[in-house]
Amino acid sequence: PSPKNGTAPTPLINYLDTQYFGEISIGSPPQKFNVVFDTGSSNLWVPSQSCSPLYTACFTHNRYDASNSITHVYNGSGFSIQYASGNVRGILSEDVVVVGGIPVVQVFAEATALPAIPFIFAKFDGVLGMGYPDVAIDGITPVFDRIMSQHVLKQNVFSVYYSRDPTHIPGGELVLGGTDPNYHTGSFHYMNTKEEGKWEVIMKGVSVGADMLFCMEGCSAVIDTGSSYITGPASSISILMKTIGAVELAEGGYTVSCNLVKLLPTVAFHLGGQEYSLTEEDYILWSEFGEDICTVTFKALDVPPPVGPIWILGANFIARYYTEFDRGNNRIGFAQAI
Numbered sequence: 001p002s003p004k005n006g007t008a009p010t011p012l013i014n015y016l017d018t019q020y021f022g023e024i025s026i027g028s029p030p031q032k033f034n035v036v037f038d039t040g041s042s043n044l045w046v047p048s049q050s051c052s053p054l055y056t057a058c059f060t061h062n063r064y065d066a067s068n069s070i071t072h073v074y075n076g077s078g079f080s081i082q083y084a085s086g087n088v089r090g091i092l093s094e095d096v097v098v099v100g101g102i103p104v105v106q107v108f109a110e111a112t113a114l115p116a117i118p119f120i121f122a123k124f125d126g127v128l129g130m131g132y133p134d135v136a137i138d139g140i141t142p143v144f145d146r147i148m149s150q151h152v153l154k155q156n157v158f159s160v161y162y163s164r165d166p167t168h169i170p171g172g173e174l175v176l177g178g179t180d181p182n183y184h185t186g187s188f189h190y191m192n193t194k195e196e197g198k199w200e201v202i203m204k205g206v207s208v209g210a211d212m213l214f215c216m217e218g219c220s221a222v223i224d225t226g227s228s229y230i231t232g233p234a235s236s237i238s239i240l241m242k243t244i245g246a247v248e249l250a251e252g253g254y255t256v257s258c259n260l261v262k263l264l265p266t267v268a269f270h271l272g273g274q275e276y277s278l279t280e281e282d283y284i285l286w287s288e289f290g291e292d293i294c295t296v297t298f299k300a301l302d303v304p305p306p307v308g309p310i311w312i313l314g315a316n317f318i319a320r321y322y323t324e325f326d327r328g329n330n331r332i333g334f335a336q337a338i
């Protein structure tokens with residue numbers, strides 16, 4: 001079934017402004033999974049029925065059962081993928097995957113080793129990589145490339161809305177083939193990707209209040225829908241945290257006292273000739289337990305050269321700036337999110 005007017009929306013669930021995921025199905029009859037649509041990676045994986053229940057993270061998530069799908073095609077090759085938060089190992093299979101009502105025959109991984117840290121914290125089952133094929137593990141053609149080759153989309157773009165308010169339904173929306181005017185205002189400003197093959201742009205600086213403090217000589221920024229926070233080089237982040245008076249927790253997170261939040265400076269990212277600023281409301285997570293602990297949604301992450309040093313602009317950036325990922329023109333567009 002071709003999508004109506006060449007676009008295909010998928011509503012997303014927002015878990016505490018830190019995890020955003022939507023439903024796909026795999027197999028015949030369809031087996032449903034919640035996946036993060038992740039521009040920081042290019043592969044699809046879901047937990048496998050053959051994942052040992054000793055892996056708690058497999059036990060607590062939906063698992064793909066190849067023996068229950070008449071359209072399953074055996075592959076059996078090994079698979080391993082590394083994220084900033086953890087890695088996943090599995091075996092490859094092929095089956096019909098339906099995203100936003102569009103069916104594709106897709107090679108994907110059945111995860112058979114899912115480490116408890118961090119996947120017991122995952123409210124989603126798996127990951128659907130929306131990155132370029134250039135960075136796909138095992139050279140597997142990604143889902144969106146297979147959808148583009150069906151010529152059912154009005155434009156070879158997809159757009160992401162992440163709500164900032166956990167009570168807002170839907171918690172977000174992925175649109176294949178276009179943008180959703182209900183979730184953005186004003187015009188889009190575009191910038192070309194730094195190189196073919198990654199959702200990465202050249203950033204011209206990061207300013208705190210009126211002072212440009214980091215990346216003055218230019219640096220890379222990845223627009224990553226699969227990352228909860230904004231990450232930057234540890235040296236820059238520690239200066240930024242000192243500037244705003246945040247204290248570091250054990251595992252590298254930062255917090256501030258909630259009654260100081262209103263005094264915090266605006267942080268701005270200079271991308272493509274525009275300043276994309278985040279106010280303290282945009283980069284602070286109010287504690288879900290109501291006590292006086294406010295999480296700062298910046299984290300230190302040193303990515304070694306040649307990929308790094310890079311900044312990763314994650315969910316809290318995208319929640320403020322509605323993002324269009326344009327494969328047709330290898331560019332990224334931002335507009336004010338509503």
Ligand SMILES: CCc1nc(N)nc(N)c1-c1ccc2c(c1)N(CCCOC)[C@H](c1ccccc1)CC2
Nearest residue numbers: 019020036040083084085118121122225226227228
């Ligand atoms: C989506 C896959 C992915 N892709 C990219 N490019 N970057 C990263 N970091 C991830 C990733 C991997 C694993 C997990 C994750 C994210 N999580 C964040 C969801 C973000 O949803 C938008 C959750 C979490 C909870 C507690 C502490 C750390 C992480 C569950 C675990």
